[in-house]
Amino acid sequence: MVRIDGRRRDEIRKVKITRNFIKHPQGSVLVEFGDTxxxxxxxxxxxxxPFLKGTGEGWITSEYGMLPGSTQTRKARDASKGKVDGRTMEIQRLVGRALRSVVDLRAIGERTIWVDCDVIQADGGTRTASITGAFVALVDAVNKMDNAQPFSIYPIRNYVAAISAGIVDDEIMLDLCYDEDSRARVDMNIVMTDNGQFVEVQGTGEKSPFTRDEMMELIALGEKGIREIIDIQKKSLGEDGNKIGTGEEVKIEEEQQDNNSQQQ
Incomplete structure (x- = not known):
C-alpha cells in the first residue's frame, strides 16, 4: 500500500532537529516530523x-500548546477558554514523565526545568515530536548548567524519544500523519529509551479492538522508528551528547569506593 506521502508502511517521516532556535532559553529546538x-x-x-522543598531533589515539568494557526481551522487559545483542555493536560503530563524518566532528579539539585512545547504546525504526531524535541532542548539546558558549575553526577542517564504507530485500512503503519491518524482503527504512541526500555505505551482501539499479535507488531514497528529517531537526536547533539549516561558510571565508581573504604 502506498501512503499519502509515498512512504513505506514501516518508514518514518523526515525528521529534522534545529538547535538554538530561540535566543533566550537555555535550550531551544525546532523539531519537524514531516509537516508537524x-x-x-x-x-x-x-x-x-513545595512538595520538594528541602529534599535536595529537582523537578522537570512541561507545558504543551497548539498555536491558533497550527491547524486548518483556528484553534482557540486555552487562555481564551479559561481552562486547559483534557488533551492538552494529558500530553504535557506525558512529556514531563518521559523526560523525568531519564534524569537523576537528585543530581540537578533543587531546581525546576520548565519545558514548553508549542505546536506551530500540526500534521499528526505532535506529542511524539514534542517528546523528541524536548529531550534535545533539555540536554542543551543541562549542559549549560554543567558548563557553568559542573555536576558531581551528570544528570541525564539515557536518550528518550517517541513515535506513533497504527492500523489504517487494515495496514500496520509507522509514524502516522493527520490523514492516517484520523482514519486509524488502532492508534498507539510509544516512548522508549536508547537502551530499549519502555517509558510509556498508549494503545487505543479507536474503531474496534485489536489482537495481541497486532499489538506486538505495532510495538516492534515503534521500536524500529525510535531507534532511527534517537540516531537523529545523537547526530543533532554531536559531542554535546557525549556526557549522556556517564553519570551512572560515576555513581557506580563512587559506590565502589565507599564499599572499599568501609571494608578497610
Missing part, C-alpha cells in the same frame, strides 16, 4: 514545587 513542527524550549528556575 514544534518549538521546544527548556528554561531553568532556581526553585522547586
Amino acid at each position: 513542527k514544534v518549538i521546544c524550549t527548556a528554561m531553568i528556575d532556581d526553585k522547586v514545587p
Whole structure:
C-alpha cells in the first residue's frame, strides 16, 4: 500500500532537529516530523514545587500548546477558554514523565526545568515530536548548567524519544500523519529509551479492538522508528551528547569506593 506521502508502511517521516532556535532559553529546538513542527524550549528556575522543598531533589515539568494557526481551522487559545483542555493536560503530563524518566532528579539539585512545547504546525504526531524535541532542548539546558558549575553526577542517564504507530485500512503503519491518524482503527504512541526500555505505551482501539499479535507488531514497528529517531537526536547533539549516561558510571565508581573504604 502506498501512503499519502509515498512512504513505506514501516518508514518514518523526515525528521529534522534545529538547535538554538530561540535566543533566550537555555535550550531551544525546532523539531519537524514531516509537516508537524514544534518549538521546544527548556528554561531553568532556581526553585522547586513545595512538595520538594528541602529534599535536595529537582523537578522537570512541561507545558504543551497548539498555536491558533497550527491547524486548518483556528484553534482557540486555552487562555481564551479559561481552562486547559483534557488533551492538552494529558500530553504535557506525558512529556514531563518521559523526560523525568531519564534524569537523576537528585543530581540537578533543587531546581525546576520548565519545558514548553508549542505546536506551530500540526500534521499528526505532535506529542511524539514534542517528546523528541524536548529531550534535545533539555540536554542543551543541562549542559549549560554543567558548563557553568559542573555536576558531581551528570544528570541525564539515557536518550528518550517517541513515535506513533497504527492500523489504517487494515495496514500496520509507522509514524502516522493527520490523514492516517484520523482514519486509524488502532492508534498507539510509544516512548522508549536508547537502551530499549519502555517509558510509556498508549494503545487505543479507536474503531474496534485489536489482537495481541497486532499489538506486538505495532510495538516492534515503534521500536524500529525510535531507534532511527534517537540516531537523529545523537547526530543533532554531536559531542554535546557525549556526557549522556556517564553519570551512572560515576555513581557506580563512587559506590565502589565507599564499599572499599568501609571494608578497610
